[in-house]
Amino acid sequence: MGLRFTVLSSGSTGNATIVTNGETTLMIDAGFSAKRIDELLLEREVTGHELNGILVTHEHSDHVKGLGPVARKYNLPIYANEKTWRAIDNSVGNISAENRRVFGTGEAHDFGSLRVESFAISHDAAEPVGYSFYDEKYKLSVCTDLGYASDKVKLAIADSDVLVLEANHDIEMLRMGRYPWNIKRRILGDMGHLSNEATGELMSELLNGRLKRTYLAHLSREHNIPDLAMMSVRGAMEDRGCFFRDSEFELRDTFYDRPTPWDTVGEP
Template sequence: MRKGFQYSILASGSSGNSFYLETDQKKILVDAGLSGKKITSLLAEIDRKPEDLDAILVTHEHSDHIHGIGVLARKYHLDVYANEATWQAMDAKLGKIDVAQKHIFEREKVMTFGDLDIESFGVSHDAADPQFYRFMKDDKSFVMLTDTGYVSDRLAAIVENADAYLIESNHDIEILRAGSYSWNLKQRILSDKGHLCNEDGAEAMIRSMGNRTKKIYLGHLSKENNIRELAHMTMTNELAQADLGVGIDFKIYDTSPDSATKLTRI
C-alpha cells in the first residue's frame, strides 16, 4: 500500500471551486462549484473520471462551491457530506438527491473514509455554517482554508504544521477599494465574514505553517480584485520578511479557476 495520498486543486477562484483527493481506497471531491461537464473535464486533465468518485464533501452553500453537486450526485450516485445547517441552506438548490446519498459531517469532527481521516473546522464567512477540512493519512496532512474573513489564533492552531496548504489570497485591498463593486459588496468582502486579502493570507500562513510544510497553494483569487502575480509576490515577500525559507524549505504555487493543478503525492 502506497504512503500518503494524491491531490489536485481542480479549480480555485471566485467563479468556481473544486478539490480532488485520492488514497488507495477512496476518491473524494470537495465542493463542485462548476458545471458537472466542467468538473468532468477538469478530472480528465488529471486522468480521472467522476464515476470513480466515492463522495463529495461540501464546505458551504455558496454557488461557487455547490453548482455541480446535484448533477454529479444524481448521475454517478455519489454520497454527499455536509453539516446540518449547510444541508438546510443548500438542499433546495441541488435538486432531488436520494435521501440515502445525504450524510451529515458536523463541524469540528473527524470522520474516517477508508484509509483517510478528515477533520472539519469552522471558519468566519457569511454562510449558514461554513467549514473546511484537514486531510490526514500516514502522518501526512493537507489543509484547505479559503472563504474566511480572518484566521483566529484558535484556527491557526487547528491547522498548524500541515505538509501542504490551500490558503485564500482573494483580493488586493487597494484594487478592491478602487474597483466597480458596490460599497455594500466591498464592505462584505472586507469584513470578518468575507475573504482574506493577500496580506492576511500570508499572515495566516506565518502563524500556521511549520517545519513539515513544503507546499503553499494560493486559492480563491478574485478575477476583478486581484492579480495572480501580485498575490504570489505578496505571499513570497511577507514570508521572506518573516525569515521563512521561501523556495528552499517550501514552495508557493498558483491555482487557476479553470484548469487543474497536476496530481501530486504528499
C-alpha cells in the same frame, strides 16, 4: 501511496478539489456544471465513477453549482453539516436519503484509511467549514472563503504538510474596483475573504519547518493577479521575519480555468 490531490479549479467562478489516498477519492465542493466538472476530471485522468463522495464547505453557488447533478449522475453521497444541508436543500434537487450524509462541524470521519476532519471558518454562510485530510504520516488542509483566521482555524491547520489557502484579493485593487461599497465592505470584513496580506501574515505563523507547500487559492479575477498574490504573500511573510528558500518551502498557484498538477503530500 499517501495523499494525492489536485485543485481542479479555484476562484469566484467555481471551486472543486480532488483528494485521494488510492483507496478513497473525495471531491471537495462542486462549483461548476456537471459537464465542466467532467472536463476538469478528464484533464487529470479521473472519471466521476472513481469518486466516493463529495464534501461541501458551504452553500454559495461557486461551491455547489453542480453538486446535485454530479451526485445524481454518479450516485455519490454528499457530506455537509446540518445547517449547510438546510441551506442547499432548495438548490441541490432530489438526493436519495442514503446519499444525504451529515458531517458535523468539528467532527472527524474515516473513509476507509483516509481520515477527514472538519473545522469551522468565518464566512457569510450558514455554517462554513474547511477540511483536513490525514494518512498515517501526513496532513493536507484545504481552507478557503474565510474573513479571518481565528485561533481555532490556526490550530486546525497547524502542522499541515501541504496547505490550500485563500489569497482572494489585493486590498487596494478591491478598494479602487467597480464593486459597490457594500460588497467591498463584505469582502473586507471578518465574514468575507482573506487578502493577500492577511494570507501572508497567517503563513508567517504557520511556517514551522513541517509545512512544505502552500497553494494560493480562490483568487479574485477582478481584484487580484497571480503574480501579485505570490509577491504580496511572500512580502508579508518576509516583513514578519520569515525568509525561506524555495527548496525548503514553496508558494504555488491554483487556476480558475484548469487543474493544478497532481501533488503527493509528503514529497518535495
